[in-house]
Amino acid sequence: MNRSLAVAFNALGLCAIALVLAAAFAAQLLLGELPCPLCLLQRIQFALLAIGPVLNVRFGPRPSHYAASLLVAAAGAAFAMRQIVLHIMPGDPGFGSALFGYHYYTWAFIGFAAAIVLIAVMLLFDRQFEDDSVHPVAVGAFARTGAWLVIGLTALNVISTLLECGFAACPDDPVAYELLRRLR
Amino acid sequence: MACLESRTTMEFTALFLAVTIVMLAAWWGSRTLALALFAVTLVACVATYLHHASAVLKLSF
Numbered sequence: 454m455n456r457s458l459a460v461a462f463n464a465l466g467l468c469a470i471a472l473v474l475a476a477a478f479a480a481q482l483l484l485g486e487l488p489c490p491l492c493l494l495q496r497i498q499f500a501l502l503a504i505g506p507v508l509n510v511r512f513g514p515r516p517s518h519y520a521a522s523l524l525v526a527a528a529g530a531a532f533a534m535r536q537i538v539l540h541i542m543p544g545d546p547g548f549g550s551a552l553f554g555y556h557y558y559t560w561a562f563i564g565f566a567a568a569i570v571l572i573a574v575m576l577l578f579d580r581q582f583e584d585d586s587v588h589p590v591a592v593g594a595f596a597r598t599g600a601w602l603v604i605g606l607t608a609l610n611v612i613s614t615l616l617e618c619g620f621a622a623c624p625d626d627p628v629a630y631e632l633l634r635r636l637r
Numbered sequence: 638m639a640c641l642e643s644r645t646t647m648e649f650t651a652l653f654l655a656v657t658i659v660m661l662a663a664w665w666g667s668r669t670l671a672l673a674l675f676a677v678t679l680v681a682c683v684a685t686y687l688h689h690a691s692a693v694l695k696l697s698f
Contacts, residue, residue: 493649507663604660611653
């Protein structure tokens with residue numbers, strides 16, 4: 454796999470992360486399911502997962518960029534597993550609704566596990582690292598779109614979380630947008 | 638207790654803001670700056686998780 458193909462795959466990864474963030478927003482806005490603190494932490498990890506692809510697109514593929522995303526994916530998988538274990542007792546309905554039989558945190562664990570595998574697969578191809586310069590490179594429209602989608606959706610999450618939690622700690626089981634409720 | 642509460646105020650909003658800044662630094666700034674900000678943000682995420690993981694759970698059987 455040469456450098457340009459690796460950058461294309463990284464751009465695809467950015468679009469996949471943007472899709473996950475958009476799906477989380479859709480569940481929040483259309484289904485009215487407000488994310489709990491652990492759910493927010495997993496969403497933050499999905500956004501932070503984009504650090505590797507953004508750096509790879511901007512400065513060219515480097516093992517350290519993949520390693521950064523690998524650390525985030527491992528942390529995200531641990532956070533999601535914690536929430537799965539919290540609801541593992543028989544009879545526990547879980548938090549929020551299920552999508553295709555799994556709750557969002559189970560899907561998050563599957564997503565982070567898939568990210569770990571995919572990053573490991575990308576690291577198998579040494580030819581992408583032959584040019585070891587780390588100067589900014591020309592970025593294509595596809596990669597630019599993916600990067601800005603992730604940045605935009607993360608910025609929207611800043612506003613959404615501020616509305617949900619207000620200026621206090623986020624409630625364990627949020628049922629309303631705290632800041633909007635206080636302003637009324 | 639008040640000290641603990643003020644420490645955890647707006648933590649998730651702050652983390653999302655930090656991730657946004659990390660991404661903007663990675664896109665516009667230097668690679669070193671982006672990686673340094675990324676490291677700080679990841680440590681803050683893990684610290685937030687550990688804070689919540691060590692909180693007492695309200696369970697009833």
